Amino acid sequence: MSGKRLREAIERSAAPAGVAVAVDRLAERDPNLVDRLEGDAALRSALVAVVAASRSLAELCVADAAAVEILADLGRRPSLAGAATVDGLARWKRLELLRVAARDLVGIDDLPVVGAGLARLADQVLESACARLDEGPEASGLAVIAMGKLGGAELNYASDIDLMFVAVDPVAGEKAARAVLEVARTCFRVDVDLRPEGRDGTLVRTLASYEAYWDRWARTWEFQALLKARPVTGDSALGAAFAASAAERLWTRSFTSDDLREVRTMKARAEDHLARKGLTEREVKRGRGGIRDIEFAVQLLQLVHGRHDPALRSPTTLDALAELGRAGYVGHGDARALNHAYRLLRAVEHRLQLVHEQQVHVLPDDAESLCRLARVMGYRDGAEGTAGELFVRYLRRQQASVRSIHEHLFFQPLLDALLAIPTDTDPGRNGESGSEMLSADAVETRLAAFGFTDAARTRQALAELTRGLTRSSRLMQQLLPLLLSWLSDSPDPDAGLLGLRLLASGEHRAGELAAAFRESPEGARRLCVLVGTSRHLTRTLEHHPDLITSLGGPEGPGSRSGPELA
Structure with missing residues (x-):
């Protein structure tokens, strides 16, 4: 081996001995490679980084001459044109993974780009598998749904790819899904156990069957898995319908x-x-x-x-x-x-x-x-x-x-506090608080039960405290039953609610108050009791809102000196 730049690059690498052996093996196949590495800084950097980090990719570089050309131009993706056969597709996958890894190792791409690049690679394998179906992907009546890290476009280099299948006709769909799996498994390990009933469940279901399962049987972890559900290929309309239905059930069900x-x-x-x-x-x-x-x-x-x-x-x-x-x-x-x-x-x-x-x-x-x-x-x-x-x-x-x-x-x-709130107080679809969805008589009955005496004024304060679609108002809507309960522990719940409205006036203040409640439920409880006890202290907090956060400390209000709260 000759060339000062190449020797120095090898010596600086993570595995000098292994890199030197790999370069010698490559040079046996291509005697001009050493001179090329000496003169091409980008190729030298990419090859040294890859073979230092990965024994399997080092073997790929030795076995496939196209690998070195991939490393010479990391901005150019290998062509899928040569992937007409299943073996060709598997080779394309290895070369594209090599390119993604090299860009990662030399610092061109950061983690999100790398994960998305690996996910796009898997997507293309699945698209190619669907394209081989007799009917073609769109007419197949089958949609391929990515789950897990593939669904989140944050794949690892050696991830399984998690899939589910939805079909118009489950019998024909199962045949198509197995054909897709046969091709995909030449490139990836494929896991289909996230489907309803896991390994005991059918491989393919209709959308109606998925919906019935979600509505009656799905466990919490299955809804958690739907956070990452993403249609990849196949019947695009069916895939979109699956995604919409899954999202509707995920985001409208009560999380208890x-x-x-x-x-x-x-x-x-x-x-x-x-x-x-x-x-x-x-x-x-x-x-x-x-x-x-x-x-x-x-x-x-x-x-x-x-x-x-x-x-x-x-x-x-x-x-x-x-x-x-x-x-x-x-x-x-x-x-x-x-x-x-x-x-x-x-x-x-x-x-x-x-x-x-x-x-x-x-x-x-x-x-x-x-x-x-x-x-x-x-x-x-x-x-x-x-x-x-x-x-x-x-x-x-x-x-x-x-x-x-x-x-x-x-x-x-x-x-725990939020999820202990009764479900009939959940915000409505238009951002209305639970109190606004009740009749006036029902609201007055509930407020009276909490110790409020001025129903009209209290209802107005509630509406102002929870009005809108901002994050802070939504949190106030969620917390409303807790706030009312805490205020009812104070000597004057009506004054306390008016005090909270005063402290939350303006979006900036409302956001700060909501953040304080989110950070410390105990501080929120203490604040409710305090504003229902003393108008003077409420005005002090209005002028010194930073004191609100002190209420969540282990000592409560007493952790501050008297003059600070006076």
């Missing part, structure tokens, strides 16, 4: 305290299973502070709040997390921390899977493999430790942060 308990139980069961295998500390997916901690927290908040806030319904984790942060359902600092940690954890997962293109989520338990992973992640030996030690140290800090935020979000008392 039983549902919350089921989601938490399912998460705990997965953690217990991992602990019994002794992998809690090494699993980056399901371990403490891992990928699932972020995904479950995001999905739980989507299920609770997405019914009233359409902006939260993205199937993609990072997009949904960003919206949760913008809306204040997750604190801005926590949202940034989770975004950073999710990108890190998924990058680690990607690097683990690239080695042999296998579905791996566990950190290596030997120092050599761990050091190689750390070097692929960009770490190098330093004064404070080896690359592996520095990597693990940083990873553990991120996992601890994720776990802390996860536990705060996943077990926050407001979720």
